[in-house]
Amino acid sequence: MSGRVEGSMAGGGSAVSRVVIYGLLLVFAAIFLTPLFVMLITSLKSLDEIRDGNMLSLPQSPTIAPWLSAWGTACIGLTCNGIKGYFGNSIMMVVPAVAISTILGSLNGFVLTKFRFPGHKLIFALMLFACFIPFQAVLIPVARVLGMVGLGNSIGGLILVHVVYGLGFTTLFFRNYYEAFPTELIRAAMIDGAGFFQIFRRILLPASGPIIIVTVIFQFTNIWNDFLFGSSFASGDGVPMTVALNNLVNTSTGVKEYNVDMAAAMIAALPTLLVYVVAGRYFVRGLMAGAVKG
Amino acid sequence: MSSSVIDPAVIPRMRARPRASLQDWLPRIVLAPSFAVILVFVYGFILWTVWLSFTHSRMMPVYALTGFDSYARLFAQPSWWMALKNIAIFGVLYVVICIALGLTLAILLDQKIRIEGVLRPIYLYPMAVSFIVTGTAWKWFLNPGTGLEKTMHDWGWTSFQFDWLVNADMAIYTIVIAGVWQATGFCMAMFLAGLRGIDGEILKAAQIDGASTYATYRRIVIPALRPVFLSAFIVLTHMAIKSYDLVIALTGGGPGNATELPSTFMYSYTFTRNQMSVGAASAVIMLMTVAAIIVPYLYSELRERRQ
Numbered sequence A: 001m002s003g004r005v006e007g008s009m010a011g012g013g014s015a016v017s018r019v020v021i022y023g024l025l026l027v028f029a030a031i032f033l034t035p036l037f038v039m040l041i042t043s044l045k046s047l048d049e050i051r052d053g054n055m056l057s058l059p060q061s062p063t064i065a066p067w068l069s070a071w072g073t074a075c076i077g078l079t080c081n082g083i084k085g086y087f088g089n090s091i092m093m094v095v096p097a098v099a100i101s102t103i104l105g106s107l108n109g110f111v112l113t114k115f116r117f118p119g120h121k122l123i124f125a126l127m128l129f130a131c132f133i134p135f136q137a138v139l140i141p142v143a144r145v146l147g148m149v150g151l152g153n154s155i156g157g158l159i160l161v162h163v164v165y166g167l168g169f170t171t172l173f174f175r176n177y178y179e180a181f182p183t184e185l186i187r188a189a190m191i192d193g194a195g196f197f198q199i200f201r202r203i204l205l206p207a208s209g210p211i212i213i214v215t216v217i218f219q220f221t222n223i224w225n226d227f228l229f230g231s232s233f234a235s236g237d238g239v240p241m242t243v244a245l246n247n248l249v250n251t252s253t254g255v256k257e258y259n260v261d262m263a264a265a266m267i268a269a270l271p272t273l274l275v276y277v278v279a280g281r282y283f284v285r286g287l288m289a290g291a292v293k294g
Numbered sequence B: 001m002s003s004s005v006i007d008p009a010v011i012p013r014m015r016a017r018p019r020a021s022l023q024d025w026l027p028r029i030v031l032a033p034s035f036a037v038i039l040v041f042v043y044g045f046i047l048w049t050v051w052l053s054f055t056h057s058r059m060m061p062v063y064a065l066t067g068f069d070s071y072a073r074l075f076a077q078p079s080w081w082m083a084l085k086n087i088a089i090f091g092v093l094y095v096v097i098c099i100a101l102g103l104t105l106a107i108l109l110d111q112k113i114r115i116e117g118v119l120r121p122i123y124l125y126p127m128a129v130s131f132i133v134t135g136t137a138w139k140w141f142l143n144p145g146t147g148l149e150k151t152m153h154d155w156g157w158t159s160f161q162f163d164w165l166v167n168a169d170m171a172i173y174t175i176v177i178a179g180v181w182q183a184t185g186f187c188m189a190m191f192l193a194g195l196r197g198i199d200g201e202i203l204k205a206a207q208i209d210g211a212s213t214y215a216t217y218r219r220i221v222i223p224a225l226r227p228v229f230l231s232a233f234i235v236l237t238h239m240a241i242k243s244y245d246l247v248i249a250l251t252g253g254g255p256g257n258a259t260e261l262p263s264t265f266m267y268s269y270t271f272t273r274n275q276m277s278v279g280a281a282s283a284v285i286m287l288m289t290v291a292a293i294i295v296p297y298l299y300s301e302l303r304e305r306r307q
Helices: A015-043 A047-052 A065-072 A084-114 A120-130 A136-148 A155-178 A183-191 A196-207 A209-225 A228-233 A241-250 A258-291 B011-015 B020-053 B069-074 B078-109 B116-128 B131-142 B148-154 B171-196 B200-208 B213-224 B226-242 B245-250 B262-272 B276-306
Strands: none
Touching: A015 A065, A015 A258, A015 B078, A015 B116, A015 B131, A015 B171, A047 A258, A065 A258, A084 A120, A084 A155, A084 A196, A084 A209, A084 A241, A084 B020, A120 A155, A120 B020, A120 B276, A136 A155, A136 A228, A136 B020, A136 B262, A136 B276, A155 A209, A155 A228, A155 A258, A155 B020, A183 A196, A196 B020, A209 A241, A209 A258, A228 A241, A228 B262, A241 A258, A241 B131, A241 B245, A258 B116, A258 B131, A258 B171, B020 B276, B069 B276, B078 B116, B078 B171, B078 B226, B078 B262, B116 B171, B131 B171, B131 B245, B171 B226, B171 B245, B200 B213, B226 B262, B226 B276, B245 B262, B262 B276
16 A cells, blocks of 8 residues: 555546546545535534435534533433443443453464464464354354353453454464564574563564554454444443444434434544544555455 | 474573473463464354254253254245345445445556545545444435435425335345445555556556557456455455444344345344344354355465465
8 A cells, every 4th residue: 555656557648537537536535425424514413404404514503512412411222321431331342452452462473473383373274264254153152151251241241252353363463464573583582591571572572563553453443343242242331332322323212313313423433533544554554464464 | 484483492402491491382371372262262152153053042042952953944034035135135236346446446546646645545434434333324314304315305306216225125225335335445445555566567568569558457457456356355255244234224124124134134033033043053154155255265375375
């Protein structure tokens, strides 16, 4: 993605074809942006304005009342405390899950690239395939086991699940990155008497900045956006943001407050959008690393 | 390959220190918990699900085997056939349109576009946001009473009709539209990376030989992108089979069961209809489908890298 900015074709062409190309690209950009745009302007309108006005027209008298209501007083199920509690649930779930899965992934990547023992290829293959299973194939046993060990409907249970099913990806990321790391450096440190963790902390970690960012962003986005695990293993006040948002939007009692729905959706989107805007380059690298190995 | 890797059995012995044996084992000890957890939570649990699919479990699991009964019941369900029909429609359209649009966008962006840095993130942002989020906007947009249809009526085009979301015959295509919107940017990024990896010298040579732009793309660029087509196909197929949020956010599987997919079928039979063994059987079928696509791909990728 990065690197050369200019196109690989010589470019140029007639002025007409340039206009057509730019026109097409801008039309697509408009289509891609429309849902976000509609969400944003609707979240700033009053209900009357939504009812009488046009979906695509800008708010006449912008109001942040829907945002305040979504955050603090909107009703989800029987409780009317807005989405702030669920936002907190997601934060409490995401931070430890991302940290633990990233740390384990980096250690695993180190072991799998710089040490040899019987079966290391099989171990990696099994961890790699684990990235791709449809989670439906483990949903029932996970629900049973979480219930048995007392982690059913708890943030702790969700953290455990996200760490376990994220390990394959984090290990894959670090393994591919460390493979290019000069083994001679590690060999030299070993001869000098450095131990496993010393080498990891002093030599490997300082050189791991980019892959740590890629992994953290990938995991953060995936876990924050997860819906299947959240809706399967949590309920009531313990559900993460995405599940609460879905419940809010599908609540059918009373007047449908579209502006509040949209404001809640915007709030749910903000953390990942923020990460994307600030570090989009790394987000793309993570997606590609998960898609095209090697 | 083995020369670039430390053989822990050799170096520590040279050091001949008392801690050496612990250091020998440390890498394995560090890896063991992760591996054990994956062995149990992924492979053990898959076997558990497979076992359940051969029982009569309903709300609670029972472990007495009853052969292929659940599979027979699964394939006797009209809604399972609906799910299979829908995943076929959705999967084919989703993969083909994403690849076609993604490739088109990538080629257009590759023409020395000055605002590429602005456009690229716009095409890709849907991948960064949960579809539960963007689905609220899509649902609103596709709803005849609030969205596109109403807007067109407001603008004076009163005969305009767009009711796919609530039309049982057409609802699955709204899932396709939303899915394509979400994943096209990702496809574009893959193809763009592929395009940037093509040797510029070859293209220059083709141009000097007088090849038209169209011929250059058809004969040189597109064939050179073959590996990207394969990756995109694998990734998109895998994403299509796992699609779940998309349906939940947009239609909830409805109207009726018109947009049921295997993923939503599995969830509802297992957790709300108390037909756990049928749900397990559907999960096993999903897993086997994904495995049939992913395993050969991973196998060839790992082999290639070894050489």
